[in-house]
Amino acid sequence: MTALRTTRSGRARQYLALLCYLVFLAFPFxxxxxxxxxxxxxxxxxxxxxIPVDPTLDNFRQAFDEQPLLxxxxxxxxxxxxxxxxxxxxxxxxxxxxxxxRTKLSTAATGWVxxxxxxxxxxxxxxxxxxxxxxxxxxTLAGLIMVYVVWSLxxxxxxxxxxIRAVPRELEEAAAVDGAGRLRILLSVIAxxxxxxxxxxxxxxxxxxxxxxxxxxxLLKTPEKQTLPVVLTxxxxxxxxxxxxxxxxxxxxxxxxxxxIFAIIQKRITGGMLAGAVxx
Amino acid sequence: MRVRALAAATAAIALLLTGCSGDTxxxxxxxxxxxxxxxxxxxANKHLxxxxxxxxxxxxxxxxxxxxxxxxxxxxxSFEGGEAPDIIHDASDDLADFAYGGYLADLGELLxxxxxxxxxxxxxQTATFNNKVYGVPFLQEPRVLIANKKILESSGVRVPTADxxxxxxxxxxxxxxxxxxxxxxxxxxxxxxxxxxxxxxxLGLSAGGQLxxxxxxxxxxxxxxxxxxxxxxxxxxxxxxxxxASRSTLGTGGSxxxxxxxxxxxxxxxxxxxxRQQIVQxxxxxxxxxxxxxxxxxxxxxxxxxxxxxxxAEDSPHKKEAAxxxxxxxxxxxxxxxxxxxWMLPTGTQALRDPSxxxxxxxxxxxxxxxxxxxxxxxxxxxxxxEWKDKVATPALQEYYSGAIDAGELEKRLVKDGNxxxxxxxx
Numbered sequence: 001m002t003a004l005r006t007t008r009s010g011r012a013r014q015y016l017a018l019l020c021y022l023v024f025l026a027f028p029f030x031x032x033x034x035x036x037x038x039x040x041x042x043x044x045x046x047x048x049x050x051i052p053v054d055p056t057l058d059n060f061r062q063a064f065d066e067q068p069l070l071x072x073x074x075x076x077x078x079x080x081x082x083x084x085x086x087x088x089x090x091x092x093x094x095x096x097x098x099x100x101x102r103t104k105l106s107t108a109a110t111g112w113v114x115x116x117x118x119x120x121x122x123x124x125x126x127x128x129x130x131x132x133x134x135x136x137x138x139x140t141l142a143g144l145i146m147v148y149v150v151w152s153l154x155x156x157x158x159x160x161x162x163x164i165r166a167v168p169r170e171l172e173e174a175a176a177v178d179g180a181g182r183l184r185i186l187l188s189v190i191a192x193x194x195x196x197x198x199x200x201x202x203x204x205x206x207x208x209x210x211x212x213x214x215x216x217x218x219l220l221k222t223p224e225k226q227t228l229p230v231v232l233t234x235x236x237x238x239x240x241x242x243x244x245x246x247x248x249x250x251x252x253x254x255x256x257x258x259x260x261i262f263a264i265i266q267k268r269i270t271g272g273m274l275a276g277a278v279x280x
Numbered sequence: 281m282r283v284r285a286l287a288a289a290t291a292a293i294a295l296l297l298t299g300c301s302g303d304t305x306x307x308x309x310x311x312x313x314x315x316x317x318x319x320x321x322x323x324a325n326k327h328l329x330x331x332x333x334x335x336x337x338x339x340x341x342x343x344x345x346x347x348x349x350x351x352x353x354x355x356x357x358s359f360e361g362g363e364a365p366d367i368i369h370d371a372s373d374d375l376a377d378f379a380y381g382g383y384l385a386d387l388g389e390l391l392x393x394x395x396x397x398x399x400x401x402x403x404x405q406t407a408t409f410n411n412k413v414y415g416v417p418f419l420q421e422p423r424v425l426i427a428n429k430k431i432l433e434s435s436g437v438r439v440p441t442a443d444x445x446x447x448x449x450x451x452x453x454x455x456x457x458x459x460x461x462x463x464x465x466x467x468x469x470x471x472x473x474x475x476x477x478x479x480x481x482x483l484g485l486s487a488g489g490q491l492x493x494x495x496x497x498x499x500x501x502x503x504x505x506x507x508x509x510x511x512x513x514x515x516x517x518x519x520x521x522x523x524x525a526s527r528s529t530l531g532t533g534g535s536x537x538x539x540x541x542x543x544x545x546x547x548x549x550x551x552x553x554x555x556r557q558q559i560v561q562x563x564x565x566x567x568x569x570x571x572x573x574x575x576x577x578x579x580x581x582x583x584x585x586x587x588x589x590x591x592x593a594e595d596s597p598h599k600k601e602a603a604x605x606x607x608x609x610x611x612x613x614x615x616x617x618x619x620x621x622x623w624m625l626p627t628g629t630q631a632l633r634d635p636s637x638x639x640x641x642x643x644x645x646x647x648x649x650x651x652x653x654x655x656x657x658x659x660x661x662x663x664x665x666x667e668w669k670d671k672v673a674t675p676a677l678q679e680y681y682s683g684a685i686d687a688g689e690l691e692k693r694l695v696k697d698g699n700x701x702x703x704x705x706x707x
Contacts, residue, residue, distance in 0.1 A: 044558075221358075241555070242535065
């Protein structure tokens with residue numbers, strides 16, 4: 001028992017480490033916000049300040065003026081939400097089968113899931129492009145959503161399999177004794193208990209799709225279809241030159257939806273993870 | 281309830297699936313992918329497209345915004361999938377793979393005499409591969425020295441002009457003098473060499489550097505001559521021997537040197553001509569700066585450039601119309617608009633004569649005077665150059681400039697390792 005106790009100095013060191021980690025995580029974001037509100041002259045200053053000396057909204061104005069940010073945000077939101085929803089709907093029953101029925105097929109499927117994660121974007125992009133072209137899905141959000149679903153599915157499966165394995169089998173057996181069928185068990189017993197896992201998986205799929213750049217760049221052709229990460233690159237010139245102020249302003253706006261969604265559902269994730277952990 | 285939600289989601293996806301539609305009105309529709317990114321440049325491009333569309337109701341151009349950052353991968357995939365834009369904005373050093381791969385149309389027969397004769401032969405060479413023209417070079421930028429006027433004038437060094445630039449030896453001496461006058465922690469020059477290869481090769485032309493030599497059999501080999509060593513040697517000595525060049529900027533991009541330049545830490549920064557736009561935007565009030573020509577060698581102030589180009593996709597069913605649009609975009613007065621929008625120089629001789637490109641303000645006159653000495657960048661038509669650049673030359677030059685390896689090792693790596701790479705592409 002004494003071994004588990006942490007000394008006061010040990011606790012202080014832990015908090016210090018945590019603080020360092022938080023600063024490490026927060027630094028780029030805070031710098032982004034600071035840059036978004038700085039006029040061009042401050043961006044070229046040899047001694048930059050955290051708080052803009054002469055804060056301005058011009059970068060935001062310019063960003064909206066030059067690029068269709070709202071349209072791009074709407075496209076990103078549609079793609080990311082659809083991808084997250086579809087990935088979860090497909091992955092949940094698959095994960096259930098893989099978790100509950102350990103056959104050679106499920107082992108092979110698990111192996112394939114692992115292998116599929118090893119393919120880099122550049123290897124699959126041209127075959128994928130040709131397949132989508134044959135399906136007339138180039139330059140459509142539907143095509144992009146399909147790609148995002150497929151891309152996030154393996155990891156979503158892995159996550160959900162872990163969650164399902166943590167749900168006691170006895171609950172299913174009790175439901176079966178009461179006459180519930182497979183679908184009823186999945187929907188009424190497993191799904192509610194899995195809620196935190198499903199939310200976490202959906203969040204993962206959403207953020208993956210929201211931030212994704214390369215597929216969107218290659219698959220979407222017309223400006224009105226492009227997503228935020230692609231539109232953000234329009235503030236970049238040759239040789240890494242950037243229109244820094246508007247880029248920071250647009251990038252700051254692009255992070256907000258992810259933060260909002262995460263803030264809304266994070267309580268549910270942690271709450272769900274802890275639920276039932278301790279017998280009362 | 282759940283079933284209803286699922287049905288709603290399915291319906292939404294089905295709606296998304298129907299997002300593509302075709303054109304049936306008989307008009308020719310061409311996609312023009314532009315890489316313009318600065319507001320003035322985007323505006324100029326969009327205005328020109330608008331003017332074209334108003335004057336040509338049967339040939340409508342759709343403006344599509346691309347990005348310099350990812351254009352190669354994006355185009356490659358589009359070409360492979362047969363979905364490339366009809367009119368493609370790119371740079372001549374990115375065209376070789378696409379030209380040799382058969383993805384770009386030969387423009388030789390498609391362009392009018394007005395345009396072909398307006399652009400000098402040395403510019404056409406930048407977009408010519410196997411004697412076929414795969415792009416129209418239209419904007420270019422020399423590398424210039426942007427200098428802090430006050431520091432320069434107070435130091436007493438000779439101020440170079442386009443007609444009488446510094447020699448490389450004089451340039452080295454000047455940076456030494458400036459560093460001595462400026463005091464501790466300050467430097468006569470800051471070389472931003474995140475991408476050291478193009479800077480080294482392009483400036484090296486002035487000293488007779490060529491590095492890539494094409495034999496009678498058409499095969500290219502790398503040889504390191506005395507001229508090839510002048511530019512790298514000067515930079516190396518400024519950083520490591522004279523301490524007149526900042527070591528900390530060697531791994532940075534051009535924009536990263538500007539705060540130090542504005543703050544008086546560096547007297548000069550060698551940058552592309554278009555960086556002037558950023559300087560005008562970001563320089564503190566009252567900051568005085570000037571544009572100087574890059575140093576010259578025995579070959580004069582010659583330097584290599586990779587102009588921006590307009591090409592037509594081989595798969596485009598309307599190549600003739602696409603070429604007509606390019607001709608319109610590159611009418612002299614339009615070329616001037618594009619050049620001013622991008623803060624670059626037009627390749628067209630008529631456009632280059634425009635008075636607005638010869639004003640002293642913002643260094644336009646110095647740049648315009650350098651246009652006659654711009655040549656095709658040495659290696660851009662060499663197959664395997666991108667791999668040589670990334671895997672051999674970039675690390676070798678970075679190590680040499682930082683003092684980690686000597687000139688002998690640099691030469692060995694550029695030549696021996698480099699020729700192995702090129703050989704694989706020329707079997």
